[in-house]
Amino acid sequence: MATIYYVGCDAAHPGDFVYDIPEGHDFWLLILTRTPAEFWVDGEIRPYPANCAALFPPRRKILYRACADRFVNDWVRFASEEPFLTETALPVGVPIPVADPDYCRQLFRLLAVENFFDGDYRELSIDYLLRILFHKLLEASRTTVRQPYYHELLDLRKRIHADPGYPWSVPVMAEHVHLSPGYLQSLYKSTFGISCMEDVIQCRIQLAKERLVHGRQRIADIAAQCGYPNVEHFSRQFRQLVGSTPRAYRKSVNEASGSAR
Structure with a gap:
């Protein structure tokens, strides 16, 4: 099962926003960008378009920043030892374009709701939602070329x-x-x-x-x-x-x- 420390949706930041954690966190961080941003990848800052997802494992350098007038993203901090995460084939620290960002945003919102309420099946629901989200991101990571429009x-x-x-x-x-x-x-x-x-x-x-x-x-x-x-x-x-x-x-x-x- 996963433990969510915090999940945020539609978080808006000014154009000078910078998120710089040189030593990384003690937990996993997954973000979904809604605006263009720049990420530290392979030793340099690189620009990426909107609607990208980036997964950062524990104790991994994290650096991303706005590259427009504002930066908007969804994000979740969590801990998990589940194999679907610890053995994932999803690239870590590298933004990947998301095929259906609206669907993924809905998953983030559902995670926020489940994390807020203390229902009997809260942990199980969170686990299912995370699995679905990672499956969608895995699909996206394996599709390198998309049709125009x-x-x-x-x-x-x-x-x-x-x-x-x-x-x-x-x-x-x-x-x-x-x-x-x-x-x-x-x-x-x-x-x-x-x-x-x-x-x-x-x-x-x-x-x-x-x-x-x-x-x-x-x-x-x-x-x-x-x-x-x-x-x-x-x-x-x-x-x-x-x-x-x-x-x-x-x-x-x-x-x-x-x-x-």
Whole structure:
């Protein structure tokens, strides 16, 4: 288990901010930058962009500083002897670009909440959150090359998955990321391994399956909520992906659920 000494979110500092601990701490320090910064790496100060994570083990020199008008970061000081940390393949003392900084910031905020409250499962929750955070950072450290507009595409994909019923089209999605429709389609497919419209359709059908199983709405209403004003088109696309009509799918799942009781 890990012991958190302190966790801070959205900590803002002036442009002359410097964090210099020549002998390091007696605990681990993990920071996530939200603005550009300069770090001491391999004997020299180097500039790094915003949205980088840096892990410092105990008794390791720490030096980073602002390189703009202000410096904003999330950070956590903690102790742990868990192998996922002590034997980590994550580079130490070297900032790495984070693929999904918003997700990692949410993990920092959850760590702060769990550390503040003294619940029965506090230590276990903190341990799980740290493991998830380190897994995300390991993924980031192993990805050396990212597609152009990666963060813009990631934000678009989050919007699609959060609201698949929105009237998405390639021109609408292209407008969201300020790219041409053709360039968007090429980048999206090479980045996520699926075309943008295929992603929309899969999200819509997944939402429809959930509504069919867990609700009593009419199929026409579910179709409209999932972005299909035409119920025949919805039924045809649902059957192509699922292998049965929406009505047959609902019936088969309900029958299977009833026999399992």
